Amino acid sequence: xxxxxxxxxxxxxxxxxxxxxxxxxxxxxxxxxxxxxxxxxxxxxxxxxxxxxxxxxxxxxxxxxxxxxxxxxxxxxxxxxxxxxxxxxxxxxxxxxxxxxxxxxxxxxxxxxxxxxxxxxxxxxxxxxxxxxxxxxxxxxxxxxxxxxxxxxxxxxxxxxxxxxxxxxxxxxxxxxxxxxxxxxxxxxxxxxxxxxxxxxxxxxxxxxxxxxxxxxxxxxxxxxxxxxxxxxxxxxxxxxxxxxxxxxxxxxxxxxxxxxxxxxxxxxxxxxxxxxxxxxxxxxxxxxxxxxxxxxxxxxxxxxxxxxxxxxxxxxxxxxxxxxx
Amino acid sequence: xxxxxxxxxxxxxxxxxxxxxxxxxxxxxxxxxxxxxxxxxxxxxxxxxxxxxxxxxxxxxxxxxxxxxxxxxxxxxxxxxxxxxxxxxxxxxxxxxxxxxxxxxxxxxxxxxxxxxxxxxxxxxxxxxxxxxxxxxxxxxxxxxxxxxxxxxxxxxxxxxxxxxxxxxxxxxxxxxxxxxxxxxxxxxxxxxxxxxxxxxxxxxxxxxxxxxxxxxxxxxxxxxxxxxxxxxxxxxxxxxxxxxxxxxxxxxxxxxxxxxxxxxxxxxxxxxxxxxxx
Numbered sequence: 001x002x003x004x005x006x007x008x009x010x011x012x013x014x015x016x017x018x019x020x021x022x023x024x025x026x027x028x029x030x031x032x033x034x035x036x037x038x039x040x041x042x043x044x045x046x047x048x049x050x051x052x053x054x055x056x057x058x059x060x061x062x063x064x065x066x067x068x069x070x071x072x073x074x075x076x077x078x079x080x081x082x083x084x085x086x087x088x089x090x091x092x093x094x095x096x097x098x099x100x101x102x103x104x105x106x107x108x109x110x111x112x113x114x115x116x117x118x119x120x121x122x123x124x125x126x127x128x129x130x131x132x133x134x135x136x137x138x139x140x141x142x143x144x145x146x147x148x149x150x151x152x153x154x155x156x157x158x159x160x161x162x163x164x165x166x167x168x169x170x171x172x173x174x175x176x177x178x179x180x181x182x183x184x185x186x187x188x189x190x191x192x193x194x195x196x197x198x199x200x201x202x203x204x205x206x207x208x209x210x211x212x213x214x215x216x217x218x219x220x221x222x223x224x225x226x227x228x229x230x231x232x233x234x235x236x237x238x239x240x241x242x243x244x245x246x247x248x249x250x251x252x253x254x255x256x257x258x259x260x261x262x263x264x265x266x267x268x269x270x271x272x273x274x275x276x277x278x279x280x281x282x283x284x285x286x287x288x289x290x291x292x293x294x295x296x297x298x299x300x301x302x303x304x305x306x307x308x309x310x311x312x313x314x315x316x317x318x319x320x321x322x323x324x325x326x
Numbered sequence: 327x328x329x330x331x332x333x334x335x336x337x338x339x340x341x342x343x344x345x346x347x348x349x350x351x352x353x354x355x356x357x358x359x360x361x362x363x364x365x366x367x368x369x370x371x372x373x374x375x376x377x378x379x380x381x382x383x384x385x386x387x388x389x390x391x392x393x394x395x396x397x398x399x400x401x402x403x404x405x406x407x408x409x410x411x412x413x414x415x416x417x418x419x420x421x422x423x424x425x426x427x428x429x430x431x432x433x434x435x436x437x438x439x440x441x442x443x444x445x446x447x448x449x450x451x452x453x454x455x456x457x458x459x460x461x462x463x464x465x466x467x468x469x470x471x472x473x474x475x476x477x478x479x480x481x482x483x484x485x486x487x488x489x490x491x492x493x494x495x496x497x498x499x500x501x502x503x504x505x506x507x508x509x510x511x512x513x514x515x516x517x518x519x520x521x522x523x524x525x526x527x528x529x530x531x532x533x534x535x536x537x538x539x540x541x542x543x544x545x546x547x548x549x550x551x552x553x554x555x556x557x558x559x560x561x562x563x564x565x566x567x568x569x570x571x572x573x574x575x576x577x578x579x580x581x582x583x584x585x586x587x588x589x590x591x592x593x594x595x596x597x598x599x600x601x602x603x604x605x
Contacts, residue, residue, distance in 0.1 A: 053463040054434070191490050195534035195548035202545075217463060224536035224546065261468035263493030265535055267516045270497045277472050278465045281433045 008179060008211050009042040009065065014074035016057075016064045020286065033285045034060040036235035037074070039312070044178070047205065047212040049226030049243070051219055051258070053282050057235040058215045059103075062181040065213070066098055067091055078179070096126055099172035103184040105164035109156040115142070115167060116152040122174040141170040145200060162193035166200065173204070179211045187218065198225055219262050223247050228318075231255050234285055234293040237312065241319040251321045254294050292323070300325050348452070367397040367448035374457040376437035380429040387425030390444055397448045412443040416473060435466035442474065449481060456488045471498055492531060496520060501589070504528050507564030510583060514590040524592045526569045563595070571596040575603065 015038075017031035035057045042048045050058050064071050067083050076083045078098065086094060102108035109118055119141050120134040129137070139149035145166040156164055165185060172180055182201065186194040202225065204210060216222050222229055223243050230240040231254065239252040250256045257278040264270055280297050283289055292310050295301040305324070312322040346353040348369065353361060365371075370393075373379040381389055390412065391405035400408065406425065413421035416439040429437055438458060445453055455474070459467040475498060478485055487498055495502055496516060503513040504525065512525040523529045533547035551568040563580050566572040575595045583593040597604040 053465060191492075192531060192534060192549040195546040196550075199546055199548055219464065220536045258465060261464040263464075263467070263471070263491065263497050265492040265496050265520065265532065267496040267520055275468060275472070277468045279469075281435055281466070 006044045007041050008044045008046075008079065009213075010075075010077040011041070011061075011065060012039050012075045012077070014038045014061065014064060014076065015072045016060050016069055017072045030286050033235050033288055035064060035071075036288070038232075038235075038237055040230055040237065040240060042179075042211055042213060044211055045205070045209050046228065047214050047226045049222035049229040050213060050215045050232060051217060051222050051229060052232035054217065055282055055285065056232045057285070058217075058232055059183050061232070062100070062183050062213055062215050066095075066100060066181060068100075093126075096122075096175040097177050098179040098181070099175070099177040100181045100183060101165070101168050101172050101185045104188050105161050105168055106188070108168055109164055111156055114153050114155055118156070118167060119152075119170045119174055122171065126175055137174070138170075141174055144173065144204070145170045160193075161189050162196055165189060165197050169197075169200065169204070173208070176208070177210070179213075181213045181215070183215045184217070185214075186221065187216065194221070201225065219258060231258065234282060234288050236293065236309075236322065237320075238294065238322045239320065245316075245319055249319075251315060251319070251326050252294075252323050253298050253300055253325075257297075257299075294323075363397070366393045366445075366450075368450055369452045369454065370445040370448070370450040371454040371456065372438070372441050372445045372458045375461050376434055376441055377461065379441060380437055382429055385426055385428050386432070386440055390425070390440070390447065393444060393447050408447065409443075412447055413440070415446070415477070416440075416443045417469070418443075435462055435469065438462060438466075438470060439473070442470070442477075446477060446481070450483055452484045452486065454486045454488070457490070458487075459494060460489065460491065467494070474498065492535060504531070509564055509580075509593060510591075511565065511593045512591065513583070514587075518587070518590055522587075522590070524586060524590070524598060525565075525594050526571050526596070526598055527565050529598055563593075571598060571601060573603070 014035055016035040017033055019028045020030045020032065021027065022029045038057075038061055040048065050061065052058050060069065063069055065076050067076070071084060074084070078094070081094075083091065083094065113121075116135065116138050119138045123129050123134055123137055135152070138152050142149045142152065147163060147166055147170070156167065159167065168185075185201070186197050189197060198221065201212070205212060212225075214222060214225055226243050228241065229243050229246045230237045231246070231252065232238070233254050239246065239250065239255045246255065247259065250259055257276055260276045261278065264273075276299070278297055283293070283296055289296050289306070291306040291308055292298070292301065295305040298305070310322045310324040312320055314320050315326065341354055344354070348364065353364065356364070380386075387406060387409055390409040391400075391402065394400045394405040394408055395402070409425060410421045413424065418424060418436060418439055424432075429440075432440065438461075442458070458474075459470050462470065471494060474485065477483075485498075487495070489495060499516045501513065502516050502519045503510045504519075504527065505511065506527050512519070512523070512528050514522075519528065520532065523532055527549070530547060530549040534549060536546060549568055561580060562578060563569070563572070563576040566576045569576065573596065581593045581595045583591050586592045595603055
C-alpha cells in the first residue's frame, strides 16, 4: 500500500501480567498472564490486524502499547523513542501522536458532554485554542467523518451506534495522530453499518497516512482491512504474515482451526467443505499450559509439545510461526 | 418471536392482530396457565446473551432441574440424573460435579451450552434460538452450530434461528426469511436466497460482507443510512429511505409479500436485475 518503509512502532518482548492478591496482607498469589512476550513491528501507513479469541490478550496488547497499562517488562519503540522509559509529562505529550478507537460506542462517549465538548476535549488538553477555533476545528472533524457539523451541540444519545463510532473516530483524529489503535471498532455495530465504518477508516487512512493496529475477532473483516495479520493465542503471537499469505497458506494449527471456524456466507460452500471444529475452551491465562500453550486443544500435539515453548521463527520471508511441528 | 410465546409484557406491548398457530391451537389466545405448559416444554427458547440469561445465585443443577420438575413431574433425584445426561449431550465434561457450580464458574461457550441443554430438556418440538452464538468467539460458535445441527437430526425438532450473521445462516438453515422494519421482505430456500437474492436489502446485506477468499482489494458495499425506527406504520416500503432502487411507487405503497418462484417470496416493487418495476 505504501512505499515508505519506515518502522513506526516496534514492540519487543512485551509482557503484561496482572497480579492477583489474596489474604489479609494482600500477598500476591498469582498473576494473569495477559500478554506474555509479544514482538512485532508496524510500518508507517500500514494496518496490522491482531486477531484471536476473547481473553487472548489482544486488547491488553493495544492498551499496553499506548502505555495505558505499565508493562511488566519489554520495550515499545515509537519512532525510535522507548515509550516505556518516558517520563509522565513527556509521555503525555507523546499521546498526541497515538490515539485509540474503542469497542463500545455506547460506553466510550460521556453522555453528559455535547459532541463539541467530546471532539474538542483533546484540543483543549493539548493546544491553547480559543472557543471559536475549537468550534471551527470540531466542525472540520465532523465533516471529515461524514457527520453534519450542525450536530455539534447534540448529545451522544441522539445518535445511532454507527454515528457514535464516527464521533469516536473524530475525537481520535482531533490532534492529527499518526498511529491509531482500533480496538474492535465494528463488533458492536449492526452488520449493515459495519461496512460504512470500515470504508471510513480506509478512506481516512489514505487521506491522512495513518497507521492502524486493528484489533478484532472477525477474521473476514481483518483480512479485508489489514496489510499484515498477527494471530494471538493466550498472550503470545502464534503466527504473523502478510494477509494473503496467512489466509491462503496458514501454517499454525490454531490459525487453521480459526479460519475453518468462520461461517462462510455461501450454503453451497458449507455443504462441500468439512470444518475442523476445535474442542474445548481457551485455558485460563492465570495458569497457562506448559510448553506450547495451544497443545491442550491442538490436533497434532504430542508429548514433546509440553516440554518447551516453541520458538517464534521465520519459515518464509515475512511469515513467522510459533510451532515446532511444522 | 417473543410475542408468539406471550413473553412481551402487556402493557406496554400488545399484539394488535394475527395468530400464532401451534398444532392448530392459537398460542396468542391461550391464558397464562395454558401457555405455561407449552413454554419450555413444547416450544423452548435459547437467548442471545449467555452471560445474563442464567440466574447468578442459583447453581446450574437447580436451574436445570426447574423445567424437569415443572413439566415432566420428575423428582429431584431424577431431575439430577437427567441434567447430567443433558450436559453430557451438549459436551460438558464432568457434568456430575459441574452441576454444583454457579454460572460465573462457566465460560461463555459453556453457559450457552447449558442454555441449550435447558431448552432441550423437555424435548421440545420447536426450538427458538435468538442469536445464540452472537456473543461467542468463532471457534465456540462453530462448536455450538455443529451441536445444534446434530441435535436437530437426533431429536427431530424444528428450529427458528434468529441471527444477523449471514455466514451462520448459510451453515444451518434450510429456509431463510429476511426481515426489515417489522416486515418479512424476502423468504426463500437457503441456496436460492444466496444464489438469487431479489430484495435490494438482501442484496446489500450479502454485498456488505468481506469475501474471505478474495485476494484483490475491493471496497465494501455499504447500505447508506440507518436502521429504521419502528414508531409508526409507514405507508411506504420500510426500506425505501435507504434503497437505491426506490421510485414513486415505493414511497406510496408498501409492497406485499408475493411468490416469485418455487418457495421464493418477495416484498418489493422493483426487479433488482433490470432496475425497473416488476411485471
